[in-house]
Amino acid sequence: MSLMQEIETNSMETRQLHSSQKEAIKKIAEFSGESNEIDIDEWLYDLNNLFSLMRLKDETRILETMGKLAGPALRWYQENLRSFIN
Secondary structure (H helix, E strand, O other): OOHHHHHHHHHHHHHHHHHHHHHHHHOOOOEOOOOOOOOHHHHHHHHHHHHHHHOOOHHHHHHHHHOOEOHHHHHHHHHHHHHHHO
């Protein structure tokens, strides 16, 4: 295999991986913190397992988790964001 073919193959595999990662993340439910919702421990467990399999960096894990928050959980996060940074 030539160098160009190898580069193209690696690039295609990377795009497919990113695409499959995005699809897997989409399947994780949003979390709002409502009382009739899934258990937070179960939700975090699922997220952490997925992120570990994907070998995501901490910064990416935080951004992806933020994207899954809704309603009261999102408001809580936004109100407490400064304490996470400091």
